[in-house]
Amino acid sequence: MQERQDFYRNLSEEYDLMVDWPSRLSRELPFLTGVLQKQAGKKVIDAACGTGNHGLALAELGWEVTGTDASPEMVAIASTRAERWPNLKFYQLRLGELARQFGEEKFDALLCLGNSLPHVLERLQLEQTIGDFALVLKSGGVAVVQLLNYQRIFSEAERFLAPVSRKTQEGERLFLRFYDFLPENYLDFNLVVLRQQGGTWQQQVETTRLRGWLARELLPVFRSQGFTRIELYGDYQGKPYQELKAKDLIIVAYKVDGEEMTK
Structure with missing residues (x-):
């Protein structure tokens, strides 16, 4: 059994061959852009971005995108795609390392897609990862996290x-x-x-x-880290989440800072 980084290192050259990216992006982008367009700003961070296909698509649509991934091989592939896009950049970072890298820089939205969160294996690590998401978001910022519906x-x-x-x-x-x-x-x-x-x-x-995280395990963690408004969807068509039927678990979580919550 391999670490996530080794797993994707060994598959990096054929990862994009395995995924039908035109079909996937045509299915996912309308949902994602629908969420992002509600934000006041255009700064997006894509955590666990893989080879950067979502970031490239959003950069082409005018968003300022920062992608991060633990795999140096994936980041190298993504970075070659960013060369002609000044509003697209990539960093090699694990989940949970975002705030340490970006400090006071804040984003309007965060994406964590492609069933990436299940690579976080322990509860404490999960809390640190979701907390790190919150730290790099502006007040009112939104996190969109997709994973498979492991309940089903x-x-x-x-x-x-x-x-x-x-x-x-x-x-x-x-x-x-x-x-x-x-x-x-x-x-x-x-x-x-x-x-x-x-x-x-x-x-x-x-x-x-x-780790097949379930909705009932994830929601308290998001709330404890300052995400007070949370929406659950069962697919990228925007259908409501049904735990025994949905293909996906898509969490759309909005961050509200403590002082704003008291207003």
């Missing part, structure tokens, strides 16, 4: 995700993803990459540990 996944014992097939010049690529369920809502996320080269197939197997 655990209830249905949904172990296998849909396989992904891609054609390349070298041959076909198959991405097979599945979970090993562990006690206390931990999971091992396994990814098998099959590469066709000539008449043969080669395989690569990668595994990383996740």
